Amino acid sequence: MVDVNKLRETAKEVISREDVRELIGYRPGTYGFRARPAFVMGPDEAGELIFTPACVNNLASYIVLEEKLPVKRGEEPDLRKVAVMVKGCDSRALVQQMEEKAYERDRILVLGIPCTGVVDMAKVEARFPNILELGEIALEGDRFVLSFNGTKEEVAKEELLADKCKRCRYPTPLVYDELLDSEVERFADDDYSDVEEMEKRAAEDKWAYWEEKFSRCIRCYSCRNVCPMCYCEDCVLDRLQPQWMRRSVDISENTAYHISRAYHLAGRCIQCGECQRVCPVDIPLMELNRKFYKDVEELYDYEPGTNVENPPLLSTFKVEDREDFIM
Amino acid sequence: MAEKNEDFEPNIVAFLCNWCSYAGADLAGTSRIQYPSNVRVIRVMCSGRVNPLFVMNALQQGADGVLISGCHPGDCHYMQGNYYARRRFNLMRNFLEYLGVEPARVRMSWVSASEGAKWKEVIEEVTNGVKEVGPMDQFKRRQLNW
Amino acid sequence: MAVQKLSKDKVAEALGELCKFRLIAPAKSDDVVVFKRIDDPAEAYLEYGNSTIPPKKFAFPQTETLFRFIKGSPELTEANVEEEGTTVIFGLRPCDARAMAIVDKLFAWDYDDPYYLKRRELTTLVGMACIEPPSVNCFCTSLGGSPFGTEGLDILLTDMGDYYLVQAFTDKGKKLEKTLSSQLEDGSAGDEKKAKEMALASEGKIRRSIDTDGVPEKLPDLWDNELWQKVSAACLGCGICTFLCPTCHCFDIQDEVEEGEGRRCRMWDSCMFSEYTVHASGHNPRPTRKERTRNRVNHKYSYYPGRFDVIACVGCGRCINLCPVNIDILDILEQVVDA
Structure with a gap:
């Protein structure tokens, strides 16, 4: 567990540095067990920072989400660093962004959090519904301890752990300037059993499954906006000329949307699971991303977001790439 | 799902590279080789120019099958366009299969400018494959509610 | 007119009766509750908190055709909302009904929106009172609403245990009550009194609030x-x-x-x-x-x-x-x- 005092002290130090503009971390949410992103602009604000298993957001998204206004005449652009707190999975988003040359390494200052797993807030709220007063979640051994309303409840880690954490290969950040705790041993691996199960189904069954899921989509684009890898300034989904996806919401356009979204993450998705977490209608988006993730690993021996030196998967090739599907 | 219909004549959209496959198809024509007329050709400069979204969009707009054809590896007029295409479509094809779109609908081939006969074989195979799986009805733009 | 009640044994039958209209009711797919067109009473899921997506889309669809045209022809074919037929939205929460009453003002403001208003005219709203506030973040009472609020509703149902208390407030509601006359029974004045107490109790359970004055x-x-x-x-x-x-x-x-x-x-x-x-x-x-x-x-x-x-x-x-x-x-x- 990250020591909160150490975290706050480090943050205070970092935000006091002249070359750091802001620090993105976590702070308690507005109700129940929620935590929310914090944007610390000065040393006096560092005191509210936390890190608990409730800190689910991938803050790497904010590095690329910033909407910059044009610099006014006579003013200089603010080139100071942005400091960001990242878990293992989130750090891979930074690696992948830098692999794609989204920005230079010296633009960010990374506070790494060796992570032992975060909760799935939906599971927590299903188990402990209607908690308004701020509660706290801590991991003690193999149990989550939830404190709220003056009581304490213990739940086996497995029961509340987010699904992505059960497959996590990189609990310790892959890139950091400062590590806030000692490294965490890898405690899980990915066997793609869920993807394989779907692959075995008949075409009709697969489509029936996805048709039901896609028809629920309301195209709020939260899955796109939350994604740390979706940072095109001019998204293909927003274009009107040519208009790849119509704005009308029906099974055809929704499917087109989901194909495009998932395909654009082929060889880029780093499995942080944010898209699925934010979906208001519970579309299992990670099942789409994981298909690509599995194929990319099996066909091209490539794992996104693990090495800044790797060239992006689809802008490179090997002469000996598989071509048994070609006539 | 797909009704098996003996009379079903599929629409197949083929994206052919200018330098090899288009010339190959042209050779098939000038050599008077007969092949199924279900294919609608769209000429592009290179198979590497084919955006995977073209495939999706063609299927949405009413294609029952899509073929992407380019130069053999090593023969690309632009040195490496077909290598990129190969990666892209391997992933796209697998993904569409994962969603329940039969792999027979999305095919890729290498046809050189001298392979008029191969072009005929490819088109026959693709057409028969699509006939086998029937009309594309998963996410065609349906004019429901229109 | 005396209040009515609908025995829970007869809910399926009543919904079956309503299926002759375009019946919209909450339904569950995976863990998501959404309002949708129901053709079979078994699809309806009435033991829900609140739907993920509000039922506004049945008055104001997410995508709707205004008119169609054909290339080369000057003729336009306007969408005919009337064809959608009489609609009953069954079991929506009072807040969502009140929201429709609020949005009505806009669509009938400087220009009468024919599509929206026609749909609203054809729609009867049958609400379901919140015995318990469905979510920890409910705050309807701060904005003039209530878990038992009736604004915008034609009928309000209150879950009394074995049966629903049925209160109709508008002509549309009363008409719908007549349609269901063989499923409804007479309720008692005691039921209404009890419902009022339940309303107070439920309001008391709403935990979030804001003073919007000023x-x-x-x-x-x-x-x-x-x-x-x-x-x-x-x-x-x-x-x-x-x-x-x-x-x-x-x-x-x-x-x-x-x-x-x-x-x-x-x-x-x-x-x-x-x-x-x-x-x-x-x-x-x-x-x-x-x-x-x-x-x-x-x-x-x-x-x-x-x-x-x-x-x-x-x-x-x-x-x-x-x-x-x-x-x-x-x-x-x-x-x-x-x-």
Whole structure:
């Protein structure tokens, strides 16, 4: 567990540095067990920072989400660093962004959090519904301890752990300037059993499954906006000329949307699971991303977001790439 | 799902590279080789120019099958366009299969400018494959509610 | 007219009877509850808290055709809403019904929107009182609503254990009661009294609140306040808060063409998207999420009451529950009050 005092002290130090503009971390949410992103602009604000298993957001998204206004005449652009707190999975988003040359390494200052797993807030709220007063979640051994309303409840880690954490290969950040705790041993691996199960189904069954899921989509684009890898300034989904996806919401356009979204993450998705977490209608988006993730690993021996030196998967090739599907 | 219909004549959209496959198809024509007329050709400069979204969009707009054809590896007029295409479509094809779109609908081939006969074989195979799986009805733009 | 009651044994039968109309009821797929067209009473799922997506789309569809056209022909075929037929929305929560009453004001304002108003005319709203507030973030009582509120409803059902108390308030509601006359029985005055007590008890269980007095007047003065930067810093710019809001009603109009035929249609739009205000020149008068968040709050709590004397928020709590980054409208309003 990250020591909160150490975290706050480090943050205070970092935000006091002249070359750091802001620090993105976590702070308690507005109700129940929620935590929310914090944007610390000065040393006096560092005191509210936390890190608990409730800190689910991938803050790497904010590095690329910033909407910059044009610099006014006579003013200089603010080139100071942005400091960001990242878990293992989130750090891979930074690696992948830098692999794609989204920005230079010296633009960010990374506070790494060796992570032992975060909760799935939906599971927590299903188990402990209607908690308004701020509660706290801590991991003690193999149990989550939830404190709220003056009581304490213990739940086996497995029961509340987010699904992505059960497959996590990189609990310790892959890139950091400062590590806030000692490294965490890898405690899980990915066997793609869920993807394989779907692959075995008949075409009709697969489509029936996805048709039901896609028809629920309301195209709020939260899955796109939350994604740390979706940072095109001019998204293909927003274009009107040519208009790849119509704005009308029906099974055809929704499917087109989901194909495009998932395909654009082929060889880029780093499995942080944010898209699925934010979906208001519970579309299992990670099942789409994981298909690509599995194929990319099996066909091209490539794992996104693990090495800044790797060239992006689809802008490179090997002469000996598989071509048994070609006539 | 797909009704098996003996009379079903599929629409197949083929994206052919200018330098090899288009010339190959042209050779098939000038050599008077007969092949199924279900294919609608769209000429592009290179198979590497084919955006995977073209495939999706063609299927949405009413294609029952899509073929992407380019130069053999090593023969690309632009040195490496077909290598990129190969990666892209391997992933796209697998993904569409994962969603329940039969792999027979999305095919890729290498046809050189001298392979008029191969072009005929490819088109026959693709057409028969699509006939086998029937009309594309998963996410065609349906004019429901229109 | 005496109050009526509907025995729970007869709910399926009553729903079966209503299936002759276009019946909309809550249904569950996976863990998501949404309102949808029901043809079989077994599909209805009435033991729900509140639906993820409000039933507003049955008056104001996410995508709807306004008219169709054919290439080369000057003729337009207008959409005929009448064809959709009489609609019964069964089991919606009082907040969502109240939201429809609020949005009605806009669609009948300077220009009568024929599509929306026709649909509303054809729709009967059968509400389901909240015995327990469905969510920890409910705050309807702060905005003039109530878990047993009747504004906008034609009929209110109250779960009394073995049966539902049925109270009709409008002509449409009474007409629907007649349709169900063979399923309904006479209720007693005691039931009504008990329902009133339950209403009070339920209101007492609503735990979040905000004092909105003076907020509409105060908001314009806070235009340049630094609070907007703070509350919007985490915003991702997605459409969850607006698409899931029962009172949000912005739309975009587009033409869609297919093989010589086309249609003009309108679809939901969200002020949280950057596309929403971007000009053809590329200039965007709301260039960042700060301006967009400010607009969302101002629209609900200042512009709308300025025009229609009612705040365009019913306190259903959806935007709080489902915001991916825990942006909380009550938190924002508290900062507005304190500013």
